[in-house]
Amino acid sequence: MPLTMLRTATSGFAVENIVSEHGEKAPNVVYKGKLENQRRIAVKRFNRAAWPDSRQFLEEAKTVGQLRSPRLANLLGCCSEGDERLLVAEFMPHETLAKHLFHCKLVNKITFSIELTGGHSSKKAWIFFAILETGETQPMKWAMRLRVALYLAEALEYCTSKGRALYHDLNAYRIVFGDDANPRLSCFGLMKNSRDGKRRVTPESVIYSFGTLLLDLLSGKHIPPSHALDLIRDRNLQMLTDSCLEGQFSNDDGTELVRLASRCLQYEPRERPNPRSLVTALIPLQKETEVPSHVLMGIPQGGSAMPLTPLGEACLRRDLTFIHEILEKLGYKDDEGAATEDTLNSKKKGDSAFRHKDFKAAIDFYTQFIEVGTMVSPTVFARRSLSHLMNETPQEALNDAVQAQVISPIWHIASYLQAAALFALGRENEAQIALREGSVLEEKQNAS
Structure with missing residues (x-):
């Protein structure tokens, strides 16, 4: 895709269009945008050191772009012009798993326009204020957490079947929710990044990361795997479980999810399960399978998110x-x-x-x-x-x-x-x- 098209779609990579959370887990910026045909997109803009070889970037993007699955936020295109390296994917409007699990507060941006005039020219300056709202987000239901685990396992199984078993930095920021609120795995993690070579990614290490995500889903917070393994060995299920889930599942269900997580966190990589066996293990655990994801998530569907004016x-x-x-x-x-x-x-x-x-x-x-x-x-x-x-x-x-x-x-x-x-x-x-x-x-x- 031409760089000019992506600049227009993101209003010049405007600050107000940034949708990625920052930090070690998200070293590159993701913008929301809209093409001329009204299709909404997510644009990942890599830092300059990430892809010095433009040919390698284009080859990687082409391979990832051939993947198509309802379990993925699929890649739509890419751009390599000058020092710019950008990926374009389907836009997922309902935030990340990290947002729904870990963030207890909502942040809204309110934009004020100030007209600055000097001489014969005038230009606008934009000031952005982030205001913390007092309302807490709705805790994710147990049935939805199990659905996230299954859909993620299915996404990994699909990628593995297509020869893309490696996924970089698999974590709660990489799982996003589409228009129907179904969870999807971001295609961005299927691409290499600037930290490749510093940390080796293997199919087994991806499964290890999947195990940590199962614990995230169970606990509603990120527990370091070493600490989690100590709790598992002590059979301390209560310390591993999100208090918001009280009464939503049986001890047997919780124990089975913890057992599956502990298998993924095995010290010996060869003892960890593969994606297909994860899918097989998670299917029997599913609850409320007839209820759409947007209902489980409490997200309005098929109309405005608020009463229309x-x-x-x-x-x-x-x-x-x-x-x-x-x-x-x-x-x-x-x-x-x-x-x-x-x-x-x-x-x-x-x-x-x-x-x-x-x-x-x-x-x-x-x-x-x-x-x-x-x-x-x-x-x-x-x-x-x-x-x-x-x-x-x-x-x-x-x-x-x-x-x-x-x-x-x-x-x-x-x-x-x-x-x-x-x-x-x-x-x-x-x-x-x-x-x-x-x-x-x-x-x-x-x-x-």
Whole structure:
């Protein structure tokens, strides 16, 4: 994928699009992004020392990209230009296993825009404040923890069957949850990284890491394997078990999971089980198999994550007249650049046509304004987007809505217009995602 495409998709690798947790377990940064076709992606940007040989990087990425499984967050593409080495994967919106198991607090970013003006130029500075909320996350249910263990084992079995038995830094940060809240193993760990050669990875060491993950799932925290083995030898199951799980499973189930973990943590690598035997051992332990993952996780599915506002409802029911009224009331926001008399004249004519619902004329005048290129206006793109929807040209409407979001990434109107265009194009699932994003952005705006 071209570097310019990925820069655009991530708003120039903006800080607000970083989704990876930092630290020793996550030495490289992962960004969320959105392509022009509205597909959401995760972009991993390696540090410069990770892949000095671009040919080796491309060969590795090609091999990993050939893997396709519902148990993986699959690789979609890569980029190698100059010193840049980037991987592009399916975006998983519901965070990592580490987030759900270990993090008791939620962190939200609220963005404030400050206009700094000096001389004849102006530019924006973005200040980001992280605010710790007081509410605790919902503890993961026992049935879901068992499902995570099984799906992870199935992912490792699939990779092994395709000749990719090595997985680097297998840990709770590498397990992510998709739109349906099903757990998936990140494809990023199938690639080598800058620390290869310092620590040898073998199929047996991957199984050892799997054993530590089983203990993470049981305890709800990361217990060092040496300490865990002491507890296992002392048959101290209570010290190994998350207190939030009280009453959710029998002693036999807990004992069986601990037994499986201890097999994975055997000192002699040859005594550890292989992925296929892990799958065989975990299948009988599964609980509530008929319950979807999003229900077990308490994640809303098939609609907005919160009650829709009147504008969100209008997008859902395709009420373009109501959206037109909202855009009329909002006026203009975030215009940048110097205006000439011609550009202002085109915009005024476009606004007049838009106000009087002459949408074909509005498209023509707004196009004249945009093509001059001396000003950048998310509002003009938004109004032309709605005009295209009124003229039954939804693909053009979607393109304009995307441009509005590129200019103003946190403007909820841009997401809502994308949802309306996607609904018109019959792309229901993507439309629902855009609708949810619009709701989240609108709620944040109202809160601030």
